[in-house]
Amino acid sequence: QAPSGQPIELQFWHGLTPPAGPQLEQIATDFNASQNRYKVVPSFRGSYAETVVAAIAAFRANTAPHIVQMFEVGTGTMMTAGRAVKPLHEMLAETGVAIDTRDFIGPVAGYYSTADGRLMAMPFNSSTAIAFYNKDMFQRAGLDTNTFPQTWEGVEQAMVKLKAAGIACPMTTSWPSWVMVEELLAIHDVPLASRANGFEGLNTELNLTNPLMVKHLENLVRWQRDGLFRYGGRDSTADPLFSAGECAIAFGSSGLRGRIEREARFQWGAAMLPYYEGTTPRNSIIGGAALWSMNRGPSNTRSTEEWRGVAEFFRYATSPAVMAKWHQDTGYVPVTRAAYELSRSQNYYARNPGADVPIEQMLRGGEPTANSRGIRLGGFIEIRNIVQEEMERAFQGGQTAQQSLANMNTRGNQVLRNFERTNRNN
Numbered sequence: 001q002a003p004s005g006q007p008i009e010l011q012f013w014h015g016l017t018p019p020a021g022p023q024l025e026q027i028a029t030d031f032n033a034s035q036n037r038y039k040v041v042p043s044f045r046g047s048y049a050e051t052v053v054a055a056i057a058a059f060r061a062n063t064a065p066h067i068v069q070m071f072e073v074g075t076g077t078m079m080t081a082g083r084a085v086k087p088l089h090e091m092l093a094e095t096g097v098a099i100d101t102r103d104f105i106g107p108v109a110g111y112y113s114t115a116d117g118r119l120m121a122m123p124f125n126s127s128t129a130i131a132f133y134n135k136d137m138f139q140r141a142g143l144d145t146n147t148f149p150q151t152w153e154g155v156e157q158a159m160v161k162l163k164a165a166g167i168a169c170p171m172t173t174s175w176p177s178w179v180m181v182e183e184l185l186a187i188h189d190v191p192l193a194s195r196a197n198g199f200e201g202l203n204t205e206l207n208l209t210n211p212l213m214v215k216h217l218e219n220l221v222r223w224q225r226d227g228l229f230r231y232g233g234r235d236s237t238a239d240p241l242f243s244a245g246e247c248a249i250a251f252g253s254s255g256l257r258g259r260i261e262r263e264a265r266f267q268w269g270a271a272m273l274p275y276y277e278g279t280t281p282r283n284s285i286i287g288g289a290a291l292w293s294m295n296r297g298p299s300n301t302r303s304t305e306e307w308r309g310v311a312e313f314f315r316y317a318t319s320p321a322v323m324a325k326w327h328q329d330t331g332y333v334p335v336t337r338a339a340y341e342l343s344r345s346q347n348y349y350a351r352n353p354g355a356d357v358p359i360e361q362m363l364r365g366g367e368p369t370a371n372s373r374g375i376r377l378g379g380f381i382e383i384r385n386i387v388q389e390e391m392e393r394a395f396q397g398g399q400t401a402q403q404s405l406a407n408m409n410t411r412g413n414q415v416l417r418n419f420e421r422t423n424r425n426n
């Protein structure tokens, strides 16, 4: 407790909407009830991107929260944020709070670690992109309700049948850049950017004009024109289209599962992301978010006691029972092996067919390659906006897929160069 006898307050900004947001806040409430030394105060700050912007602005004003939930796209920015961030490995060493970081599953730990393997942020709500499909609509279209096509060629055939059966939206996607660009390239083992997708340094160049990307964006543009694919907007805007029963197939975060379970009034299934014929698919990369610890401001660090509170909260939030429940309630992946094993021993996967799809897909194909380990770009949030904007211009008929990709590449590289210039010394 603080000298006043009151618990030490720890501000925690997050970017999750219901139902996951309140479930996350419940974890903070339960932590507070489990001890009386610290009080975590969660606060919803808008979308992930808005939360990041707010946290960085707050740091400049000496009012940063202790903990900010940051989507994976902000990782490169946080890694180079210097004093704004308290690296997790440093915090654990200084406070002595024991968290077995070796228990984090590889693709998650790797994403948030420095080149020499030190964890910078606390893995928490990691996801990966998967397919959800409406079995009632599949049945109406004469499709097998128990199997989802493994390939994009198969998905196209299914979309044609769904449309012929009178379904207005055969397919949509959330997170267009994540699913249709970033995950696609990882699964096909094609680099998105040079220097191991940016893991080896800031001086990277985008590789978006590759033949696979051209083929896929040309397909998406054609499917959209032919009424097979509905572009549902940027980031998570398309999320409700599936659970509301509008679209037969939706690609999105595994973390949508909890929402679909609550809202869908139809039979549905989950499946791995498709790949093009002739490919041996690799692992998909993670999405979702991690918990970053922040100093209050440029001239304002925190006491060891505050960091101890943060670390104790992290330990609680990733303890096997709490993490297993979070995973099962939401669809986010269990970030520790212990939570995965616990879920298995509770027969969760046997009782919920398809619930292990994200984990299986993430761990598929052995060790991740330089193209499937993840992406670490400075200014990635801005680059994603460019990718989405240029895609939209192609969907609106204003440019070809090839022009669209060339523009993404040129504009994105400018963002990378600017970021490199301003962060050279970090």
Ligand SMILES: O=P(O)(O)OC[C@H](O)CO
Pocket: 071, 072, 073, 126, 127, 128, 175, 178, 236, 253, 254, 255, 287, 288, 289
């Ligand atoms: O919906 P989430 O939380 O899994 O996040 C999705 C990805 O982070 C997209 O970057």
